Amino acid sequence: MTSRDTLRFLLGTELREIKVMEPTTTVLDHLRLVERRTGTKEGCAEGDCGACSVVVARPGEGNHLTYRAVNACIQPLGTLDGCQLITVEDLAAADGTLHPVQQAMVDAHGSQCGFCTPGFVMSLFAMTKADLAAPDDQDIDEALAGNLCRCTGYAPIARAARDLADAPAPDQFDLAQSQTLTRLRALDDGAHLALSDGKGRRFFAPANGDALADVLVDHPQATIVAGATDVGLWFTKHLKRPTPLVWIGRAADLARIEETPAGIEIGAGVTYSDALETLARLWPDFGAVLRRLGSTQIRNAGTIGGNVANGSPIGDTPPMLIALGPGCICGPGRCAGCCRSSTTSSTTASRTGA
Ligand code: FES
Ligand code: FES
Numbered sequence: 001m002t003s004r005d006t007l008r009f010l011l012g013t014e015l016r017e018i019k020v021m022e023p024t025t026t027v028l029d030h031l032r033l034v035e036r037r038t039g040t041k042e043g044c045a046e047g048d049c050g051a052c053s054v055v056v057a058r059p060g061e062g063n064h065l066t067y068r069a070v071n072a073c074i075q076p077l078g079t080l081d082g083c084q085l086i087t088v089e090d091l092a093a094a095d096g097t098l099h100p101v102q103q104a105m106v107d108a109h110g111s112q113c114g115f116c117t118p119g120f121v122m123s124l125f126a127m128t129k130a131d132l133a134a135p136d137d138q139d140i141d142e143a144l145a146g147n148l149c150r151c152t153g154y155a156p157i158a159r160a161a162r163d164l165a166d167a168p169a170p171d172q173f174d175l176a177q178s179q180t181l182t183r184l185r186a187l188d189d190g191a192h193l194a195l196s197d198g199k200g201r202r203f204f205a206p207a208n209g210d211a212l213a214d215v216l217v218d219h220p221q222a223t224i225v226a227g228a229t230d231v232g233l234w235f236t237k238h239l240k241r242p243t244p245l246v247w248i249g250r251a252a253d254l255a256r257i258e259e260t261p262a263g264i265e266i267g268a269g270v271t272y273s274d275a276l277e278t279l280a281r282l283w284p285d286f287g288a289v290l291r292r293l294g295s296t297q298i299r300n301a302g303t304i305g306g307n308v309a310n311g312s313p314i315g316d317t318p319p320m321l322i323a324l325g326p327g328c329i330c331g332p333g334r335c336a337g338c339c340r341s342s343t344t345s346s347t348t349a350s351r352t353g354a
Pocket of ligand 2: 110112148150151152
């Protein structure tokens with residue numbers, strides 16, 4: 001297994017290579033304390049308020065990047081491997097011209113004290129990069145549901161969002177998209193990522209399920225993390241520093257959804273956002289609940305597998321999974337027969353669960 005000991009990602013357009021990293025370092029702490037990019041704020045440090053919203057771009061289907069807003073406060077820095085991280089500092093043009101999202105907020109008087117504003121701007125920026133012909137009110141509500149404002153109120157911000165639909169001119173990110181894709185694909189070397197803080201504390205990001213199994217054999221006490229929407233609070237609220245931390249988000253074989261005659265298999269790395277289309281099509285009520293789960297930022301990071309594996313008594317998805325029936329948790333070709341006493345077909349939570 002090829003291994004790499006350096007985290008690599010684009011911060012805006014600049015390559016970052018990080019060799020020494022405390023495994024529980026969050027994206028927000030790195031931005032504010034190391035990069036001195038203080039535009040991204042800390043409000044709650046638990047994924048609720050959206051003040052820390054940043055956008056992560058990854059190669060998606062075809063020749064396109066997918067842009068997703070996430071909460072930097074609970075996102076481990078190591079999860080940026082192979083991505084472009086975009087913060088509010090990246091939006092204005094080199095000559096200082098505001099990005100259309102920023103200008104719309106100014107024109108609609110969408111800011112007062114300004115503390116929440118960078119987070120709203122980044123959520124709106126992500127919305128403009130989604131495949132929406134013209135965002136309607138529901139799209140806008142969903143895009144902004146993870147951002148809280150204590151002083152402006154939401155009407156001017158929603159007005160700014162609606163105004164953006166009238167100004168769809170390409171921005172610098174659209175113009176540089178193929179160049180950025182080329183750079184990100186060059187970073188995707190398929191290697192197993194093994195980082196250290198230089199004092200024995202480790203962060204692993206295996207490139208596939210087999211490599212994950214190898215890491216877990218060597219480190220049975222490891223903490224497995226996918227979206228970190230719960231584990232991230234261990235760092236920020238409980239000041240825990242688990243090591244090693246094993247992130248499964250680089251394992252492409254754990255990020256698949258497979259529909260078969262026996263059921264549906266959801267890999268442990270599939271985010272709520274990625275599972276939404278399939279689950280809403282098969283079970284509209286499941287889709288309706290998922291759209292209310294957390295926020296767009298949380299759904300873009302958190303996984304159903306992690307929600308199950310976390311075992312929280314207040315987990316969001318277990319009640320729905322239980323209501324759908326036991327189903328087959330073995331997967332195609334591996335069924336042990338325990339599901340056959342049920343007449344209810346069939347949902348499959350991740351076997352790996354992380
Ligand atoms: Fe509140 Fe991150 S600081 S969601
Ligand atoms: Fe003050 Fe939103 S403008 S919190």
